[in-house]
Amino acid sequence: MGNKLGRRRQVVDEKFTRPQGLYNHKDVDHKKLRKLILESKLAPCYPGDEETALDREECPICFLYYPSLNRSRCCTKSICTECFLQMKVPNSTRPTQCPFCKTANYAVEYRGVKSKEEKGLEQIEEQRVIEAKIRMRQQELQDEEERLHKRLETGSANVNVAVADVEYSTNAAAASSVSVVEHEEIVSSQDSCATSMFRPPPPTVRTNRDDEFDVDLEDIMVMEAIWLSIQEKGKQRNLSFPDVTSGQYVADPHYALPVMDLQTGSSSSPSGGLACAIAALAERQQVTGDSSTISTSENTSFNTQGSRRYYNRIGRDMVSYTPTDNLNEVPTNDTVMTRGHGEWDIVHGQEVAQTSTSYASSAAAEDGDEISLPQSGDIDGGLQSTTNPIVPESFEEQMMLAMAVSLAEAQAMSSGHGASWQ
């Protein structure tokens, strides 16, 4: 291809058989050079132009433009004769490498002016390179955008955590506002909204919670009440407990354990500890005069089962709480919850699937349009697990539990406006 044209001997002006002074050539055999140029084995030493013109080729080393150039045998890249002479390092033990592809024993040949075919091929090649560059740019932009999105998402999630944290710790009413945040956040992934709260939590959140102890007496009361009412209704499904709880649930006791160990103290049975704790906290509440309106509203909402948000919350508390058999780790309960708020990943397909349990029936009835089945299912899991290990053993314990429950119920009765929190 192009051989005929390229190999054709050109009449080369004598002055182009010598270097034009582009470099200070040393050790150049001028005789040999002249011979090679006259035999068309090397391109004539035309003076390079600084500006491009029609039918000119650029030497990729000196960036000057020439009527014709040599080609490397290995990779057919162009090079002008004077640059080529520079490449051959005199007195070097190493064979010269091709400056373009690093092939050893660099050698060039001269085919004259590039044929049309060659130029066409080169243009196609250039076009491909340009296209590839454009693709690269596009990919870069796309990646950057994705990264930005991710950063924004995590950023907003963090904000939510902060909000949830603060509000929840100030009072229990915050549960409702937290829920609002959740529901906004979860619009895009409805199925996972209930279950996403059970994500294994980042441990950092937890430390903040340990000092907020007496805030959640209400929670404990409510939990106890739930437990009792369930028990009374004879809806125990102890056997199903291990199946219902998923890995996420199981993980929670581990978080809770250290706290619990510190506080369990002398209780002889699981429920004994529970009852003691309730009693102790009840006393404490009276002393400190904690506002009861919040707790009552919570109780109400629970008793009427009208608020799915409370379901969520309570259910979560139960879940994290029950396996440890101790009421005292209120902070842990909080923690579990807050952690849940922080992360929105879609995890719990199975949990959502396990919604049709005893609790769900009543909950669904009460909730009406609100699609709360997943949540109630979660609660159910928690509740069932509660019923399993906690059975009051001594008379005292039973009494204490009963007291706690009646207290909770009384509060629930006295202020029946749980709906306002929804």
Added chain:
Amino acid sequence: MTSSSAAARKNLSKIACNRLQKELVEWQVNPPTGFKHKVTDNLQRWVIEVSGAPGTLYANETYQLQVDFPENYPMEAPQVIFLHPAPLHPHIYSNGHICLDILYDSWSPAMTVSSICISILSMLSSSTVKQRPEDNDRYVKNCRNGRSPRRQGGGSMMIKYSN
């Protein structure tokens, strides 16, 4: 700057001058991603700002490269160093010297400032750990006169980047 002692050089050759002017024009038209040439009137010394590639250890970090061109550029490699502070990298000494073979023995006149920059960014991006070379202290101590890693015998640990 220890590095510039060797660069008390002669002026650029005609061919070097011509090539650098064209490289600069090409750079302005199509700069390599992540690099910014700081405009000066000195063709022989370029200062280039490098931005760490996103998703790498050096993301959101910027460094400055100083590129000094020898009289016989491009037949000789330019001297490329990081200005203080040099990035923490197993092949970048604290004095800014870079262990990269294309800057020394594997230099080819077919390379350009742009291609050097891409190689350096690639070197940064492929790093899995932010640390100095093992022999950093010894090297920097012996290097007051601004010699390059090649002449220090540092080539053994040089990263090989063909092309």
